[in-house]
Amino acid sequence: MLRASDISPISLARGLAAKRRNALTAVIFGGFLDALLLEAYSFQWAGFLAGVLLGLLYANAFEYFFHRFLLHPPGKILAHYHMVHHST
Secondary structure: OOOHHHOOHHHHHHHHHHHHHHHHHHHHHHHHHHHHHHHHOOOOHHHHHHHHHHHHHHHHHHHHHHHHHHHOOOOOHHHHHHHHHHHO
């Protein structure tokens, strides 16, 4: 298994840049969707809280199943590269 010291600074910088791009993309598209929904429906606190709770549930369930069944089965190529992610 790779250690953090085995990863080159260039690879580390590339990974951090990808994380920043992913975060920015999530904010932009999440804001766009939020604007569409606010335009289509009037704001109500109950709906807002339900949306936040359902969004968290969906995101965590997606993350769990994606990791569990695509990134962690032994012997799969995605699992190999994903373990590098876990070791850093």
